[in-house]
Amino acid sequence: MYPVGLPAFYQFTLDHLSWSSLLLLSCIVCLCIALCDHFSDKTDAATAIPGPFILNLRPFFRTRFDFLNWGFKTTGQSLFQFRLLRNNVVVVSGEQGRKDFFNAKGLDLQEGFRVLSGALPFVQGVTSDLRQQRIASIYKRLANVQKSDRLTELIPEIAADCQVMVESWGKSGSVDPFDKIYEIVFQTTVRCLTCSEIANDPEVVARLRRLYDQVDRGTTPATVLFPWFPSPAMVMKLRATKNIYDIVVTAMNVRKQSGVTHNDSLQMLLDAGEEPNMIVGFIMGLLIAGARSTGTIASWLITFLASHPHWRQEALREVQGLIASHAADTSQAPRSASSLLSSLTLSALENHTPILDSLIRETLRVAQPHVAMRRNVGPDMYIAGKIIPTGSFAVYPFSDVHLNPDLYPDPRRFDPLRPAVKEDFGYVGWGGGRVNCLGTRLAKLEMKILAATVLLNHDFKLVDGAGAVPTAQPLPNWNDVLTCRPSNGAFFLKYERSQPQA
Ligand code: HEM
Known part of the structure; x- marks a missing residue:
């Protein structure tokens, strides 16, 4: 008709x-x-927020936490929907909502992330084509990096990187943890996921970090929603991505041509016969996923240690106790922190650090402004009684559970002694249900060695921009989904070396 x-x-x-x-x-x-x-008939559709859809664009990307809270408040519902240009997005909250969301079969993380986040560098045929088979092989190799044998080998390498970098701070001074702690994590993540040619060259690592920052800065509402439009931000993002690609491909070719083997992730991938595009996808994709989240959490972990002297003392005591009881031969003196930490077993670092574990857990709760994003790849499905049509997006802000005063009284307060919440999905710091972080073991190991290195090397405390002890605790900015820097001013780590150099 x-x-x-x-x-x-x-x-x-x-x-x-x-x-x-x-x-x-x-x-x-x-x-x-x-x-x-x-x-x-909208009985099973989530309530839509009022106003023209064009007004949703900027707040969704720039002040997401405020925007989503406003949506819940305005609609008075635990689920609401809005349009992001052509895309229909349902925002989920509440106990039933998170259960349905995390257990749903048809909700696809890669599709949700690709369309709504755009954070992944985009290289045609490499990261843009992360279809199921390639994703599966990348995840399989990531699991290989985290086998106990490999993590054991990585302990001294991570410890050495951490030591070199904290020593470069000098005897005393102050640093911005969101710059300097992130820098250390970037280095250790490059060490664990790439190759020695890159990890051993501080200039290349620094360049890679700048390029990833450019990719982040190029992730604007316009570049996410109109990826085909050559805006200045898109051009910058593409150029940075191409440069990252070149660095990785060059390292791969040098390794292949030299015929010299090394014990690192690149070698593992080459020896397994992986094709070049998969290797580049592995390195580029996981580096950004791993370094950004671990860097942000580690920066906050050290910030909280600096602003909570009691927890700094407790953590230091735990590390010293660990070294005394688990490190091989601590009698020869003096030994650097990295040498002491290198002789710890993986089991000691993973299973005998209850204080560091609860500090990391609480840091993830208060300083991870993640919004889980999924696309319903079909068929139509329901979350808490509301329809998510095929092709629509469903998003779940972690603030719904982690900043929920019914589950966590005074939720913004950093308190590692909080009892575990028994409710299903009452804590989702490492994901939950069908999607769980696949880099947890590596991220925890990196953060523990880094925290131990800083604790063993320095006395430190938190100061404000004027060098004074701050009157208020730093507050994670939940609108800053990428770096989560404090929302209430600038804070610095004031340190003095306590550990004699080896
Ligand atoms: C402190 C550091 C980290 C935190 C807090 C973290 C947290 C998370 C969370 C919450 C998810 C689930 C996301 C969602 O449901 O939307 C996730 C997924 C994932 N993470 Fe992490 N992550 C960290 C470090 C890493 C590292 C170092 C890697 C890899 C080297 C990594 C690789 C992944 C991957 C591949 C997924 C997707 C899993 C899937 O597709 O099923 N993460 N992470």
Whole structure:
């Protein structure tokens, strides 16, 4: 019926109506569509937020935490929906909502992340084509990096990197933890996931970090929603991504041509016969996923240690106790922190650090402004009784559970002694249900060795921009989904070396 009827209707209107009448007609048609949409059977659809959809764009990308909270408040519902241009997005909260969300079969993380986040560098045929098979092989190799044998080998390498970098701070001074702690994590993540040619060259690592920062800065509402449009931000992002790609490919080719083998992730991938695009995808994708989240959490972990002297003492005591009881031969003195930490077993670091574990757990709760994003790849499904049509997106802000005063009284307060919440999905710091972090073991190991290195090397405390002890505790900025820097001013780590150099 449409192919016959519509062209005839168009022809009639073009022949008989003026442009102003056409404009009026178009407006009427749009209004009818909007009204039909409004009055159609919506009993199982989530309530839509009011206002033109164009107003959602900026807040969703720039002040996501405030925007989502405003949506819940305005609609008065635990689920609501809004449009992000062509995309329909349902925002989920509440106990039933998170259960359905995390257990749903048809909700796809990669699709949700690709369309709504755009954080992954985009290289045609490499990271843009992370289809199921390639993703599965990347995850399989990531699991290999985290086998106990490999993590044991990585302990001294991570410890040595941490030691070199904290020594470069000098005897005393102050540093911005969101710059300097992140820098250390970037180095250790490069060490664990790439190759020695890159990890041993501080200039290349620093360049890689700058390039990843450019990719982050190029992730704007426009570049996410119109990836085909060559805006200046998109051009910067593409150029940075191409440069990262070149660094990785060059390292891979040098390794292949030299014929010299090393004990690192690149070698593991080459020896397994992985094809070049998979190797580049592994390194580029996991580096950004791993370094950014571990860097942010580690920066906050050290910030909390600096602002909570009691917990700094407790953590230091734990590390010293660990070394005394688990490290091989602590009698020769003096030994650097890295040498002491290198002789710890993996089991000691993983299973005998209850204080560091609870500090990390609480840091993830208060300083991880993650919004889980998924796309329903079909069929239509329901979350807490509301329909998520095929092709729509469902998002779940971690603030719903982690900043929930019913589950965590005074939720913004950093308190590692909080009892575990028994409710299903009452804590999702490492994910939950069908999607769990696949880098947890590596991230925890990196953070523990880094924290131990800083604790053993320095006395430190938190100061404000004027060098004074701050009157208020630093507050994680939940609107800053990428770096989560404090929302209430600048804070610095003031340190003095306590450990004699080896
Ligand atoms: C402190 C550091 C980290 C935190 C807090 C963290 C947290 C998370 C969370 C919450 C998820 C689930 C996301 C969602 O449901 O939307 C996730 C997924 C994931 N993480 Fe991590 N992560 C960290 C470090 C890492 C590292 C170092 C790697 C890899 C080297 C990594 C690789 C992944 C991957 C591949 C997934 C997706 C899993 C899937 O597709 O099923 N993460 N992470």
